[in-house]
Amino acid sequence: MSHPQVLFPQTTFTGPSLLQARRETIQQVTVKAQLKKLKETGQYECFNLKWQPIYDDKSRWPSPPPVYWDSDVAKWIEGACYMLTEQYDAEIDAAVRELVHMIRDAQQEDGYIDVYFTVIEPGKRWTNLRDQHELYNAGHLMEAALAHSNYYKNNLLIDVIHKYIELIRQVFGPGKDQIHGYPGHPEIELALARFYSATGNQDAYDLAQYFIEERGNPTGQNGMTYYEWEREQRGDSPWKRPDCYPYHPGLWYSQAHLPILQQKTIEGHAVRALYLFTGVANLISLDELGIKSFAGKHQYLEALRTLWNNMVDKKMYLTGGIGSMMQWEGFGIDYFLPQGSDEGGCYNETCASIGVMMLAERLLHVELNSKYADVMELCLYNAVMTAMSLGGNAFTYVNQLASSEKDKNVRAAWFDTSCCPPNVSRLFGSLGGYLWDYGGRGQEIFVNVHLYTTATVSFQVDEHAVVLAQKSNWPWEGNVIFRLEAPPSANTTIRLRIPAWAGKRFTLTPTLDSATIENGYLVLPPSYTSDNRAFTIEVLGFEPRYLSPHPYTNQHTLTLARGPLIYCVEDVDNPWEQNHFRNVGLSIGTPVSEEERVIEEMGERYVGLRVAGWVRNVDHWSQAEPGREPGSSIGAVVPKEAKELLFIPYYLRANRGGKGHMRVGLLNG
Amino acid sequence: MSHPQVLFPQTTFTGPSLLQARRETIQQVTVKAQLKKLKETGQYECFNLKWQPIYDDKSRWPSPPPVYWDSDVAKWIEGACYMLTEQYDAEIDAAVRELVHMIRDAQQEDGYIDVYFTVIEPGKRWTNLRDQHELYNAGHLMEAALAHSNYYKNNLLIDVIHKYIELIRQVFGPGKDQIHGYPGHPEIELALARFYSATGNQDAYDLAQYFIEERGNPTGQNGMTYYEWEREQRGDSPWKRPDCYPYHPGLWYSQAHLPILQQKTIEGHAVRALYLFTGVANLISLDELGIKSFAGKHQYLEALRTLWNNMVDKKMYLTGGIGSMMQWEGFGIDYFLPQGSDEGGCYNETCASIGVMMLAERLLHVELNSKYADVMELCLYNAVMTAMSLGGNAFTYVNQLASSEKDKNVRAAWFDTSCCPPNVSRLFGSLGGYLWDYGGRGQEIFVNVHLYTTATVSFQVDEHAVVLAQKSNWPWEGNVIFRLEAPPSANTTIRLRIPAWAGKRFTLTPTLDSATIENGYLVLPPSYTSDNRAFTIEVLGFEPRYLSPHPYTNQHTLTLARGPLIYCVEDVDNPWEQNHFRNVGLSIGTPVSEEERVIEEMGERYVGLRVAGWVRNVDHWSQAEPGREPGSSIGAVVPKEAKELLFIPYYLRANRGGKGHMRVGLLNG
Structure with missing residues (x-):
């Protein structure tokens, strides 16, 4: 299954480029700097389940930062494993091993694993899905486990997850005694789908599908929407709500105001929305690739198209940033895109634009269209890359388009809620997987090139070993030299993205008289690629x-x-x-x-x-x-x-x- | 004491004008149409303290509409009395008499009078000052009583108020067993100051001063801010809050986030802010006029200047509308002034701009400056006048600058929360009092003319009877003819506002060589007014x-x-x-x-x-x-x-x- 997080080792960054410079910085500086921060904050130790002084701080409700420490650690492990794949480092290796050891020991008898609800509020498991992060943490642990097993070739973390999924599957579902709920912060959906495709764990798939299809059901639990029902169970007033909910009940904050199929505009917390819809796209792509049939595929794809278009046309900044509203870290009304907080908004969380890249990458597998890749590239080089300093040890969480006296254009080494820094690491760690989509059947082979840089991909389709190398000075120049190695018997189709900003202007050498552009990609048919193992595209449009x-x-x-x-x-x-x-x-x-x-x-x-x-x-x-x-x-x-x-x-x-x-x-x- | 609500009978609208046309519509249509609405909704009957079916509706928290029914009735009585002063109407007269009868009967043994906390939640008096409206209702009853006694020349309502103030004075104050609180919706401050100046009730003055000086005290009640303390007493979570509070604790919503003297920007619910600051201006003007010394006068005046400037320069629309934020019906950040709800805001409640007029009118007594009168006129002819239909029976509550599909440019006959329609009636009923400020001592007499129209004012300073008449086709033409009648022994100074939009351009006939403009007013000294009993100013600037x-x-x-x-x-x-x-x-x-x-x-x-x-x-x-x-x-x-x-x-x-x-x-x- 072609997830970038799995396939990236097939791609090698074979020369200097802007992307590779960032990757090297992350390898050499960022992963270690973040490890140091994890140790300073106590996050590194959290899975040892000992009490820490910060746990006494009850000033933040509903989510004091330790609620999502599990995920910060998990994301770091994931990014570290990607980096180890390319370059061994003894300190990183030792830390990953120690963390995995702690995580294994932290798992409870019944499979449950979540620091906050084990140590700090042990009696309150699953009592506040709306605001808490148990399932979100679980999702990130799954992604860490997949990265870990890919690098270490063992099941030390995978086993933990299998056991945890078994528990979650018992707790959640349509059954009479099951909770008809779904995570307040989506993430587990995309992780479960990936876990299924990597391990075949059927419970994982079923849970992903359940969480997606049940979400926003107005009568799902005892005739009510789930979050309202669980609030009543907690004995909370309808008007008691987190500060990020301007109004009660605020179901739109976590995209639970309507079933996904009925949502026509993208609303609420931006990271939640993008992670959720990436999970949906994962199910669709599993069907598309013939791995697992998904009955709702066509309807959900139509819903994703509608939400994508609403986001890009009416709720996205020119930088690829999304989320103009600081209060709920999310989407405002259509076309409300002030540049800075002194003009009424501009949040643009780094993780949200990483989420856009994840969704775009999935959609490119489902329906090839350069509009997804254009936005993926826009986010990568602008909203996302701006979030890390050149030195690799300072970050922005919010990516405004204009500074103000209140919110100057500055960086910080870490954040209370530190989702963004490790997210940048794991994105760049698996970036090779975002460059292109490739595969085929029998002797029919394809490579769809989404992003240009200097890199080489090597893959096998049945008996055919294929290598495609690209070399360019992107994003400064539009000249990209390709070299293909494939057996003569293979029919290799290569599709090259023509960015919208290039206005369809490009030069192909050697020329191809019958060249066609389909859905924004220049199609090089097998006849061309067999005659021309080396060819060059010059994308125009690099004038300011x-x-x-x-x-x-x-x-x-x-x-x-x-x-x-x-x-x-x-x-x-x-x-x-x-x-x-x-x-x-x-x-x-x-x-x-x-x-x-x-x-x-x-x-x-x-x-x-x-x-x-x-x-x-x-x-x-x-x-x-x-x-x-x-x-x-x-x-x-x-x-x-x-x-x-x-x-x-x-x-x-x-x-x-x-x-x-x-x-x-x-x-x- | 020169309140417009008291002095307006000294002014007669002596000919046709745009203002007089509206006044006649209100007299002939609006007051009766609103009486009909009060009867349809049950508000008219509310003081009979019988249960009404709507009282069972608990869907709106914290304030179901009956919470402020008292004030809607009180404002109608006030407006009706102003209109009766000019033209008798048997139906209106009978209704006022019946309502006053019911109100008298509704007063409890101990002086308390509030329908909601007598009939619907009888055990909960004074338990939620932050969100409830007892003191707001009390303020409007005081204003109704003053209007009533002025017209009917009896104390049927005044007596009720004296008794109620005695109770409130016992409950609130700095004493050990008193509540150190203040109204969530200010209004009573301005009413108490007026009540003091009309009746000399010392408790009224003390309460006004207490409410103003105690407001926003961070340690006022048991070391806490009052609203937080009373919330704890109610056993409410800090995060339980009305939908109009985007964040907890939301003290700024009702201007209680800081003591007034420390507030540098105008924040929160716009009507609350303007009523509160009008109350402050009332205390300052009582001192200024030598009626009652107010130790904080200079500091509070400085605070009002700062808040006024912030409001006009950074938070007011070109129409005189204020309050860009619909959620809290109030002020946004500086310069955030979108024209419509599809652009991110524009609330501009009618009552808020009436509040601006009230504050401006007070400040004009304290420090004569045409900038206050300019904004008063701006609000009157635009943000306020736009709120009533030509027919006098349809209104707008929100006065946006641009319509949208969601919020079309339409009117309604009444509103669930119907503060605005009767507010327009009472403003136009007492409008004569806003046109000019006048008085003097001995033979030194002055008239400061703020607004131009066709009207005559007659007043007495000691033995001097003065009559000043103005005649114009304002706001269509700038020619205003004045005629002064005053004893030869009086030294009459007349000041005529030169609007900012006129750019100091005007013609005075007969001319005055030594004419000076002070604080935006053309000063006609006694020498001029004694030589020229008739004179004309032509204000220029009527070109588009x-x-x-x-x-x-x-x-x-x-x-x-x-x-x-x-x-x-x-x-x-x-x-x-x-x-x-x-x-x-x-x-x-x-x-x-x-x-x-x-x-x-x-x-x-x-x-x-x-x-x-x-x-x-x-x-x-x-x-x-x-x-x-x-x-x-x-x-x-x-x-x-x-x-x-x-x-x-x-x-x-x-x-x-x-x-x-x-x-x-x-x-x-």
Whole structure:
């Protein structure tokens, strides 16, 4: 089963690239730095089930951070195993072994494993699915176990999971004495589906399907929606709710307001939504690949298409960030996409855009369409990559498009809720699996190339061994050289993504007169690939371009982009700026010049963009007598002063000091 | 004491004007229509303390509508008494008498009077000041009693209040056995101050001062903030909260997050804020007028100035509407002023802008500055006047600047929470008192004219009887003819407001060479007024003008205005519109022509504005493949088509049918 988390070892990053530079940083710095943090915070030790002083802190309700410590540890193990696959490290190896040992010992007699409800609130298992994270933690443990068994080739963690799944399967389900519930924080669905495809555990599949199909059932438990029923069981008032629920009952926060098939807009907590829908896509892809039939496949796929389109068209930032609402870390109303917290929002959690990549990757298996890969690339190079410092040891959790005095453009080494840093590690650790989709049957072989970089994939279809290598200077240049090795008897079809931003402009060498583009992919048929074992595509569109968000966002901004990269301005390069670029604008069509630049201490090379912009003068407003009248009758002719601007890729922000001023979208005028 | 609610009978509206037309409608239609509604809903009968079926409905927490029925009835009585003062009506008179009879009978042995906590939850008096409305209801009863005694010249209601205040004074205060609390919905503060100034009831004054000074005390009750303490007493979880509190504990919702003196920005529920600060201004003005010394006067005045400036500069719409956030019917962050609910907000409750008028009126007594009167006029002619239909029997509660499919531009006859309709009645009933401030000592007499219309004020200062008449066609024309009658021995200073939108442009006839403008008022000294018993000011600035909200609102819109009137477009006049004018724009400087118009069935005359605008074409976005990419790389050159537009005054909206499409601010470009 073609999950990137399984297949990535078949891909080797064979030369320098921006992606490989990040992967090396994570290998050399990040995984160890995060291990150090896990040890400092007590998370590393949590599976030993001893009491820790922080457990006494009851100030945060419903979820004090130890509620999801299990998952932070599990995600670290997962990322560490991916990295070990490529490069052995004794310290990391020893830590993984010790953690696995602790986890095994932490499992209860009946199979249950969750630190919080074993140590801190032992009597309260499964009493608050809505707000707690037991099933979420279980899902991440499953993913850790899969990564662990792939690297260590043993079942030390897998066995734990089999036992735990057996318990969960007893507790949850449609039976009279079972709980008709589902996780408040989805994640286990995608993990269960992967666990099934790796191990054939039927309970895992059944649970994934149950959680997905039961979700949002208005009469699922004793004639009520499950979360309302369990609230009544707890004796809680309907109006008692976490601070992330603006209203009661807040079922939409965790996508439980309607059955998934009835959801027409993507709502609530963004990470929950994306993990959930990735789980759905997993079931669909298992059917699509002939592994396991899923009766609801067509309906669920239609639902995912609707939700994807709503997200990308109306609820996604130009950077691939999602979730404009800080309070619920999630989606706002259609087209509500302010750039910063001083303008009303912009949360864009790193994990949410990683979730978009996961969903896109799954959908590409189900229906090949470059629109999914375009957005996957957008997220990777912008919303996700911006979340880690060049040094690999500082992060952003929230990826705003504009800073403010309240929320400056800065990084932190760790967070109370530290889901994002290890998520970046495990994504980059398994990144090889996202580059392409490949396989076939008999002598019919295909490779669909989603992402360009410098890498080689080697795989086998029946008796045919296939190797495809790509070499490029992506994302700086569009020239990608391919070399294919495959037996002469194989009919190899290669599909190359033509990004939307390239506007279908590309050159293929050698040429192919009958070239067709299907669903955004240039199709190289077996006749071409057998005649041309080496070929080159040059994707055009690397000249700087101006972007605008949808007019209904009321943003009226211009953003610079180049290839897959979104650009921003920082005060480091524009040190005259004092107000977070709030008054700085661009005029459409002004020529943009490129500048090869390097951050010396990091050896980081990039293309900067230089353009003549302007600064508006709002003195008319600031000099008026305070409290005089709202607005102004000058008629909005605001004087402007010309100003040279230097732009850098958004992913490079917050790496070089400065005052913490940054903006992606500048005034358009 | 110069409260408009007391002084308005000294002013007579002596001829036709826009204001007088509304006053007549309210007299002839509205007061009776509202009486009918009170009877239909059961509110009229509520003081008979019998159980009503609606009392069984427990679906709304914490405040089912009967919680504030007392206040709806009280406000109706107040407005009815103002109207009776000008024109007797037997039906209204009989209803007031019957209601007063019922209210007297409803008072409990110990003085307590509140329907909800007498009939529905009799054991729960004073147990939830944060969410309940006992003190708010009490305040409105006080205002009703004052209006009642002014008209009926008896103490039938006043006596009830004296007795109730005695009880409240025992319950609340700094004493060991007293509650150190204050009302969740302020109102009683301003009412108590007025009650003191009318009756000299010392308890009333002390309570007002206590409620104001104790508010927001972080350690006021047993070392805690009062609302948190009483919540603990009720045994409620800190996270149990009304749906209007996005977060716990939500003290800012009712301006209790900090002591008033420490509040630097205006926050929370807009009506609560404005009523509270009007109460503060009442205490300051009592000191200023030498009636009652208030030790904190200077500090509180400074606090009010800060809050006023924050409100007008950063949280007020061009219409005088306040409160962009629907969830808490109140203020958002600075400069967050979207025009409609599909853009993220725009609540603008009618009562809130009436509150702005009340606060402005008070501040004008404390420190004469036309900035307060300008905003008072802005609210009156726009945010407030728009809330009632021309027919006087349909209302808006929320006064958005742009409609949407979800919230069309329509009216309703009544609301579950019906604070707004009777508030409009009592405002227009006492409107004479808002036009001007006047008085003096000995032979030094002054009249400060805040609002222009056609009206006459007659008053006495010691032995001097003064009459000042103004006559104009305001708000359509700026020519205002004054005629003064005063004894030759009186030194009469008249100050005439020069509105900010007039840009200091005016003509005075006869001329005054040494004319000075102080704080926005043209000062006519006694020498001038004794030489010129008749004089005319022509305020200029009645040509149409373009307005823009502050650039930091990110609105990028243009609005048309003329004199004090803000204009809007409706689909009735522009029937081609299908999308709530979301794609319609104006270009700064395009000539605007005026058009005398009339709504025949109402005899309502007004000036329409005609201008060539444009409609942008967003097909590029709507025709893209769904889910393809956020934004667009076309660079925001959006094609436009020219379109003739007709604008009407915002106060006229939703009177002539149509599809319910309306907008104030159009795209600027």
